[in-house]
Amino acid sequence: MSVVDLGLIYGVAQENERVNIKITFTAMGCPAMEMILDDIRARLMQEPGVRDVQFEIVWDPPWNKARLSANGRELLKMWGIAV
């Protein structure tokens, strides 16, 4: 499931060869934070014309389940996670 389906991405903007991402996490104690940022960076760097990825981690508005896409919700249910 993508972080977009999870509703974590609050903003994406490209400025020449740099992509700026505004991102939140489902909890401040999220243990997968670094992994998620690494994955996003690695994927974006594969795009032609992207040489740098910068993250701004924001906590407002706080993430909640309403931010899940319909697809995200379905996927979680399929995996046995109550939403």
Added chain:
Amino acid sequence: MTSYISEAQLQDRLAHKQLVENQDHMTAQYKDDLIRILTVSADTELVSAPAYYNAARKAPSINAMISALAIIQDEMGHAHIAYRLLEDLGVNKEEMIYRRAARQFKYPYAFDVPLESWEELVVANAFYDRAGITLLGDVYRSTTYGPWKRALLKVDKEETFHLRHGEIWMRRIVEEPGGRERLQRCVDWMFLLTVEWFGLPDDKKKHAGQLDYGLKGSSNDTLRQTWMKTALPLCEELELNVPARWDEATQKYIVTCPFPASFDSKNKRWELEKGATTWDEVMKRWKARGPMNDYYVERIQRGYKAMAGA
């Protein structure tokens, strides 16, 4: 009083690729086999909590500690799932967790050897959680027991996260001064312990029933190969020495040191200079359990016993 179906009825059900959903679909033998395999899984998940916590206390940063605690929480969730399934089969969960003696727990011997550093924890994630995924992935694909199959989807995804945590940290540590040497010392005792984990080689194994009932899909040796298929490339990538390699002639991964071997659990080293031992000797070592068995079980049972006024 459970009424079991006949062997023929069960085999017919399985031949039609129908899952077993409850005790009405079981023979007594199926139920026994299922309880045995679920107990190993439940005990393994449960003991990984105190085992990983021991090392998590050495986390190098708060974020690292948070990741470790999340992993431990996941393992307790997995244990809960397995014990709940056992409970549905009529097993007394409270008895199992809080009143069994330490020696009666059925988790692999590897967990009885203490994890005492952050390096040992992340190598455990990379090796032991990989073994967990190998075993549970096999169960997920092939098990004929519906309730467990459905529960494993989530378990598998979480174990994958644990594995990734281990690999990411190993890659990071190898870049630090002295990092590769520290990891090598972990690998030196943990690699073979995980190879051993998959149990007796196929030609010595007794529990054929689990394969006939589809409770398990692949044999011990096949699972061992599956584990090596991803564990070896990781170690090669990080330039860590392991006593195993791909053998072109037999088209298999083979262990290149004396194996099975004697293990000195106090010093965490393999006594390879003694040459190969027998699987009977290994089973004696497993049966006697290792140094942490008493402590980990005591840790798990402490609160319950305190409340019971023991």
